[in-house]
Amino acid sequence: MKDLIIRFIIGGFVVSLFSFISDLFKPKTFAGLFGAAPSVALASLVLTALKQTKGTAAIEARSMILGAVALLIYASVVSYIVLRFRLPALWVSLPSLLLWMAAAAALWSLVLS
Amino acid sequence: MIVALSTSGLKRAKWYEYVIRFALGGIVTASAALIAKRISPSFGGLFLAFPAILAASSTLVEKHERQRKRENGLNGMYRGRHAAGADAAGAAMSSIGLITFAIFVWKLLPEHNLLSVIAGATVLWALVAVAIWWSWKRNVPQRFAKQLGFSRTKARSTDRESIPAPPSSSAGSARQPSGPPRRRAS
Numbered sequence: 001m002k003d004l005i006i007r008f009i010i011g012g013f014v015v016s017l018f019s020f021i022s023d024l025f026k027p028k029t030f031a032g033l034f035g036a037a038p039s040v041a042l043a044s045l046v047l048t049a050l051k052q053t054k055g056t057a058a059i060e061a062r063s064m065i066l067g068a069v070a071l072l073i074y075a076s077v078v079s080y081i082v083l084r085f086r087l088p089a090l091w092v093s094l095p096s097l098l099l100w101m102a103a104a105a106a107l108w109s110l111v112l113s
Numbered sequence: 114m115i116v117a118l119s120t121s122g123l124k125r126a127k128w129y130e131y132v133i134r135f136a137l138g139g140i141v142t143a144s145a146a147l148i149a150k151r152i153s154p155s156f157g158g159l160f161l162a163f164p165a166i167l168a169a170s171s172t173l174v175e176k177h178e179r180q181r182k183r184e185n186g187l188n189g190m191y192r193g194r195h196a197a198g199a200d201a202a203g204a205a206m207s208s209i210g211l212i213t214f215a216i217f218v219w220k221l222l223p224e225h226n227l228l229s230v231i232a233g234a235t236v237l238w239a240l241v242a243v244a245i246w247w248s249w250k251r252n253v254p255q256r257f258a259k260q261l262g263f264s265r266t267k268a269r270s271t272d273r274e275s276i277p278a279p280p281s282s283s284a285g286s287a288r289q290p291s292g293p294p295r296r297r298a299s
Contacts, residue, residue: 004143011142012135015166019134023126026117028174028196029250032203033242035170038214038235040141041161045218048149049227056154061218063158068211071162075205078171083198086191089175093168093201104159112155 003051011043036071066111070103115250125177137165162211167204171197206249210242 022034041064049057074096081092141163149157179193217234248254 004146007146008139008143012137012139015138015141016131016135019131019166019170022170024118024120026119027115028199029203029206030116030246031174032171032200033207033210033246035167035200035204036162036164036207036211036242038161038211038238039138039166040145040163041211041214041218042231042235043142044145044161045222046227046231048146048154049222054222054227058219058222059154060149060158060161061215061222063155064161064215065212065219067159067162068208068215070159071164071167071211072205072208074164075167075201075208078167079198079201079205082171082194082201086194089171089194089197089201090168093164093171093197097164097168100164104162108156108159 003047007043007047010047011040014043015039036068036075063108063112066107067104069107070100073103074100115247121181125180126173130173133169134166137169141165162208162215164204167201171200171204174200203246206245207238207242209245210238210240213241214238 018034018037018039022031022037025031025034041061045057045061048060077099078089078093078096081087081096082089141160145157145160145163147157148160175193175197177193178196179190182192214234214237217237218230221230221233
């Protein structure tokens with residue numbers, strides 16, 4: 001439980017830091033680069049390597065490649081739908097999380113399971 | 114200048130928006146660890162690239178742009194949605210950098226110093242993301258496609274050139290139809 005609280009605080013802090021940096025930049029496409037910053041990964045990989053082993057962190061990083069490919073699909077689809085059909089961002093980005101999960105799970109079962 | 118620093122985004126952001134981002138970041142980080150522990154580190158690793166923050170940030174970007182336009186007496190709905198789409202497009206480019214980040218950590222972490230690998234991977238992510246954004250901004254993919262003969266721009270310009278100019282003398286006649294020119298029967 002203590003480990004999860006530490007991860008919550010550090011993860012939240014790193015994500016907020018990248019969001020803060022993102023708010024400083026123009027144009028929006030450049031600021032958007034920070035939307036796929038390795039914020040959760042930085043906190044998680046460092047804590048896993050310190051608390052467990054570097055090998056476990058490397059295994060997580062290997063799976064993260066597939067998660068990032070799913071993120072590429074997710075962000076491309078959200079961007080296309082919002083720009084093409086002018087729908088509210090929340091209507092597109094929230095249901096599309098299911099697309100990320102489906103893509104990530106499919107890639108993981110194909111490549112790593 | 115293509116990229117500029119601006120404090121207007123910070124001024125517009127409310128304190129609770131940072132609390133939402135903090136909470137989302139914390140929940141995703143803790144959940145990834147929990148999944149790694151309960152199921153396997155291999156499956157939990159997927160969630161290190163979970164786009165929860167992207168969903169929140171694109172929604173907030175839309176809201177801020179809409180507010181900005183409304184303050185100027187405009188609707189701002191389309192402007193807000195365009196900004197949210199642009200934000201997500203930036204994230205799509207950056208996710209290629211995230212793939213290189215993960216490959217770098219996977220390959221180098223077992224045999225090298227933790228902080229050096231993490232710092233190197235973060236620098237690599239930033240370089241790849243900015244390089245892709247820069248080349249997109251400079252129309253490099255379009256130029257490359259044009260060189261390979263895959264460009265649609267060339268075909269469009271040819272079509273446009275072939276459309277005859279409307280006759281200036283026929284002021285009272287019907288409007289010229291748009292589209293490709295029609296061959297008249299002689």
